[in-house]
Amino acid sequence: MATQLRAPAVVAHEGEAVPQYVIFAEGPNGPRLRHARPRPGDWGYGVLRARQKTNKRGRPIFPAVHTRRQWQYIDLGLCQVCTGSARDPDSGRWWWLLSDDGQSAAQGYTNAPPTCRDCIPEAIAQCPHLREAAAVYTVANFEPYGVLANLxxxxxxxxxxxxxKVELTLSDPRGGQALATQLLVLLHGLQSEPLLAG
Structure with a gap:
C-alpha cells in the first residue's frame, strides 16, 4: 500500500478562497490600492497583500500557494512542507529546493520558501514538476526582493x-497598483547540493 503524502503547508485549500474587494484611495503619492475594509496586516514590505482564510479547509489546490503562509515561511526561514526550521544546524545555511529549469538559480530569486533537508524527498515526490527537474541548494542568506502581483x-x-501575475521589485513605482499574491526572495551564496533521495 502506497504511503499518502501530506500536502505541503504552503499550499492553498479550497475553503480558504475569499473575494478580493479592493479600491483606490488617495495617498501622498497619488491613488493607492487598498482593501475596501482595511485590516492590520494588509501590507507587507509596502505592498498590499491578497486576502485568504487560514483554516486549511477543503481539498488542497495544487499548485496554488497560500499568500500569508508563503510570506511567513520565507520571512522566518521555515520549511514550506512541515513548517519547521529549514536552517541547517551545523552549517547555519538554509536548504532550498528549486526547479532545475536553467533559470531559477541563474536569476537568483524565487517565490519558493525554503524546504528543510528532511522534507526535500517528500516535496520532490509530491510535485510532478520537481520530479522532472529538481535542484537542491543551500543558501548563505536571503532577503525580500519583490512580489508576484496582479495590477x-x-x-x-x-x-x-x-x-x-506580474513580477515587481519592492521599489517598482507600480507597487501602489499591486495586489501581491507571493513574495519573491533574493538568494545569496547559493551552493549546489546532491539531490536527496527518499
Missing amino acids: YQPLGELAIPAME
Whole structure:
C-alpha cells in the first residue's frame, strides 16, 4: 500500500478562497490600492497583500500557494512542507529546493520558501514538476526582493484589473497598483547540493 503524502503547508485549500474587494484611495503619492475594509496586516514590505482564510479547509489546490503562509515561511526561514526550521544546524545555511529549469538559480530569486533537508524527498515526490527537474541548494542568506502581483488601474475609486501575475521589485513605482499574491526572495551564496533521495 502506497504511503499518502501530506500536502505541503504552503499550499492553498479550497475553503480558504475569499473575494478580493479592493479600491483606490488617495495617498501622498497619488491613488493607492487598498482593501475596501482595511485590516492590520494588509501590507507587507509596502505592498498590499491578497486576502485568504487560514483554516486549511477543503481539498488542497495544487499548485496554488497560500499568500500569508508563503510570506511567513520565507520571512522566518521555515520549511514550506512541515513548517519547521529549514536552517541547517551545523552549517547555519538554509536548504532550498528549486526547479532545475536553467533559470531559477541563474536569476537568483524565487517565490519558493525554503524546504528543510528532511522534507526535500517528500516535496520532490509530491510535485510532478520537481520530479522532472529538481535542484537542491543551500543558501548563505536571503532577503525580500519583490512580489508576484496582479495590477489594477483606478477608475475613480474603483479598481479595474489590468494585468495578472506580474513580477515587481519592492521599489517598482507600480507597487501602489499591486495586489501581491507571493513574495519573491533574493538568494545569496547559493551552493549546489546532491539531490536527496527518499
